[in-house]
Amino acid sequence: MGLEEEIQELEEEIANTPYNKATEEHIGRLKSKLAEKKEKFAKRQQSSGGGGGYHVEKHGDATVALVGFPSVGKSTLLNALTNAESETGAYEFTTLEVNPGMLEYNGANIQILDVPGLIEGAASGRGGGQEVLSVVRSADLIIFVLSAFEIDQYERLQEELYENKIRPDQSPPRISIRPKGKGGIKVNASVDLTLNEETIKSIVREHGYVNADVTINEEVDIDRLVDGVMDNREYIPSLVTVNKADLLDKEYAKTVKDQLRGYEIDPDEAVFISAQEEKGLESLKEEIWEELGLIRVYMDKPGRGVDYEEPLILTEGDNVEDAVKKLGFTDRYRMARVTGPSAKHEEQQVGLDHELKDEDILRLVLRK
Ligand SMILES: Nc1nc2c(ncn2[C@@H]2O[C@H](COP(=O)(O)OP(=O)(O)OP(=O)(O)O)[C@@H](O)[C@H]2O)c(=O)[nH]1
Ligand SMILES: [Mg+2]
Numbered sequence: 575m576g577l578e579e580e581i582q583e584l585e586e587e588i589a590n591t592p593y594n595k596a597t598e599e600h601i602g603r604l605k606s607k608l609a610e611k612k613e614k615f616a617k618r619q620q621s622s623g624g625g626g627g628y629h630v631e632k633h634g635d636a637t638v639a640l641v642g643f644p645s646v647g648k649s650t651l652l653n654a655l656t657n658a659e660s661e662t663g664a665y666e667f668t669t670l671e672v673n674p675g676m677l678e679y680n681g682a683n684i685q686i687l688d689v690p691g692l693i694e695g696a697a698s699g700r701g702g703g704q705e706v707l708s709v710v711r712s713a714d715l716i717i718f719v720l721s722a723f724e725i726d727q728y729e730r731l732q733e734e735l736y737e738n739k740i741r742p743d744q745s746p747p748r749i750s751i752r753p754k755g756k757g758g759i760k761v762n763a764s765v766d767l768t769l770n771e772e773t774i775k776s777i778v779r780e781h782g783y784v785n786a787d788v789t790i791n792e793e794v795d796i797d798r799l800v801d802g803v804m805d806n807r808e809y810i811p812s813l814v815t816v817n818k819a820d821l822l823d824k825e826y827a828k829t830v831k832d833q834l835r836g837y838e839i840d841p842d843e844a845v846f847i848s849a850q851e852e853k854g855l856e857s858l859k860e861e862i863w864e865e866l867g868l869i870r871v872y873m874d875k876p877g878r879g880v881d882y883e884e885p886l887i888l889t890e891g892d893n894v895e896d897a898v899k900k901l902g903f904t905d906r907y908r909m910a911r912v913t914g915p916s917a918k919h920e921e922q923q924v925g926l927d928h929e930l931k932d933e934d935i936l937r938l939v940l941r942k
Contacts, residue, residue: 577615584608595770602773602796606780609800632712634676634683635887636866639710641689641735642719643727647817649673651719651849652688655859672709679859681885682868687713707738715865716742716812722822722846725833728814741801742812748791749802751778756785763790769799778803811865814839815858820848871897871930874913874937888930895926897936906940913937 575583588604591597640648652658658675673688689706710716718731735742759775767774767790777796778788781803794802801807816830831841845861847854869892870885888896894910911921916931930936 577611577618581608581611581615584611598770598796599773599776602769602799603776603780605796605800606777606803609804610781613804613806632685633674634685636682636714636868637685637687637712638677638715638717638862638866639687639689639713640717640719641710641731643721643724643731644690646719646721646724646727647849648688648719651815651817651847652686654849654852654855656686658686658688672706677859677862679863680868681870681883682863682887684862684866684868707735707740710735711738711740711808711810713810715862716740716810717862718812718814720814720816722816722818722826722830725816725830725837728837728839739804739807741807741809744809746807746809747794747798747802749794749799750789751783751803752787752789753783754785754787759783759786759788761788761790765791765793767793769794769796774799813861813865814844816844816846817849819846820851820853822846867891869930869932869934872914872933872935873901874911874935876937880935886936890932892930893926894924894928894930894936897930898926898938901938903938903940906942908939908941910939911937 584604584607588601588608591601591604593601640651642648652673652675656675656677658673671690675686675688677684677686687709689709716735718728720728732742759778761771761774773796774788774790777799778786790799792798814834816834819827822830827846834841834844845854845858847858849855867890869888869890871888872880872882872885874880886897886900888900894912898904898907898910907926910924910926910928912924912928912930912934913920913922914931914934916929916934917924921937
């Protein structure tokens with residue numbers, strides 16, 4: 575039996591097995607097996623050519639991928655947000671490769687990638703799907719671009735990403751596996767688990783572990799556990815933008831909001847825009863900034879004062895050490911002083927582990 579057939583059979587068996595306590599372990603094993611086979615299949619696809627596609631280099635402080643079906647307005651949006659000139663058209667598949675553009679916002683350079691329409695079956699190569707997906711996998715933020723008239727496409731986009739090991743808006747499962755020499759599989763959990771211990775052991779064993787300590791720090795279901803064991807999923811934040819809002823009347827706008835709710839998208843969190851008329855773009859930029867979790871740090875340079883023009887761009891949670899590294903001053907660092915949101919008082923002397931906040935002013939004292 576070929577790999578594709580095996581995958582299909584496993585999928586069918588999973589779909590046809592009712593989930594309950596008695597079947598849980600069996601389903602766990604099937605899902606783990608399925609994940610392994612899919613991985614093998616994907617590797618085979620890659621090595622049998624077709625993988626060469628476009629590699630868009632990462633530039634700037636962060637990378638954002640616009641995903642959406644053909645003709646929803648991705649290229650129009652890219653052109654409106656950035657310096658890029660991506661071809662747009664009233665027919666499908668105008669864009670056949672990934673087009674990059676740079677958005678300058680709050681002193682940060684944010685690379686925006688317009689990727690061709692993700693369509694059903696993209697994973698099998700249609701529309702350059704595999705290459706597109708690898709570009710999406712390496713993004714820091716995914717923007718679902720929906721046309722106001724095709725909100726239902728959201729579900730298919732989500733499925734396509736999920737199938738390709740992308741987990742929008744999830745955090746990585748809090749699971750760790752430590753292989754050891756003997757003793758079989760041991761499960762330790764810091765929370766009450768609903769999954770049977772035997773299910774967990776089967777999933778881990780199916781992945782090839784014989785002896786290992788498995789530590790689980792969250793209430794996992796089978797899918798999350800398989801994700802954790804596979805350890806190659808991308809956890810990327812996302813936001814939804816609804817384009818062509820210029821064509822909406824009040825009545826239909828309500829319908830769109832109801833549809834969004836139907837896909838568990840809070841209409842207040844979706845950004846309504848008109849890429850063509852350049853409406854709503856400021857809100858979208860703000861949202862991009864928020865979701866990326868970028869922060870500005872103004873450097874106080876000796877003899878030159880505070881540079882408010884070109885801030886150092888870091889990510890929420892970064893500390894002084896990250897700033898020093900990004901500036902390439904690791905070898906010369908002596909001490910740091912911070913003024914602003916993260917400081918207790920002006921010119922506070924702080925250590926390398928001091929966490930910086932947006933709009934802090936940082937002064938580094940360096941060795942000559
Ligand atoms: N009314 C209206 N039309 C828009 C808007 N944005 C894009 N369009 C039109 O929609 C059509 C498709 O836009 P594109 O930007 O080429 O769409 P795309 O998503 O890049 O499509 P592909 O490259 O084929 O994947 C064009 O005719 C645009 O002028 C908008 O905000 N309002
Ligand atoms: Mg396009």
